[in-house]
Amino acid sequence: MTCNLKIKMNSVIILAAGISNRFNAILPKQFVLLYKNKTVLDFSVEAFKKNKFIDEIIIVVHNNWEKKIKAKYKNCKVISGGESRSESSLIGLNQCTSSVKKVLIHDAARPFVSQNIINQCIKKLDLNDAVIPILHNVDSLIEIAENKINYLNRDAIKIVQTPQAFQYHKIVSSYETKSTSTDDLSILLKNNKTAKCCFIDGEKNNFKITNKNDILFAKKYFNEI
Secondary structure (H helix, E strand, O other), X not given: OOOOOOOOEEXXXXXXXXXXXXXXXXXXXXXXXXXXXXXXXXXXXXXXXXXXXXOEEEEEEOOOOHHHHHHHOOOOEEEEOOOOHXXXXXXXXXXXXXXXXXXXXXXXXXXXXXXXXXXXXXXXXOOOOEEEEEEEOOOOEEEEEOOEEEEEOHHHOEEXXXXXXXXXXXXXXXXXXXXXXXXXXXXXXXXXXXXXXXXXXXXXXXXXXXXXXHHHHHHHHHHOO
């Protein structure tokens, strides 16, 4: 990371406050050992530490883990999150340094975020309010409702990834309405109809660990590289 004395800073908020209900384990997925004594969270933190454009790392965790994670990551801000993802995002945004201009919000459960995605997010924010990595669908998609099947246009439906990058003042003002959602882009669009969004190519390796099979897949990934 570069010096925190820059006039205009780039911050990243890593969301790690979830209790992993879908993971079905006592230990939240972000703290599971993945490879060589490194946890899922470790990989995300290291990726952003390596990036020369990131000046500040804020890790949002459940209050039960704050003391332990704070001791582990002494050069990062570690804070307790809220009851929902949206609350945790807002708490993280409010902890950003006063000179922040651009902010990235990332799911800790995506351990393989690349430097390419981080760099593109920061660069393309120069001309946009938000930059979002997406994947294109290759499979057929159907909607099943009330015993009716409806085929959807797969070319128009995209898979949204993180980090999601924003002009700081745009996203923090959107969150001031106390809106809730499953991601941060939807909060921006709900409260700022004129926001200029840029979509970049996501990466298959930037997948989200949701269940135990994903952990097995991630470990297999290391054996193949």
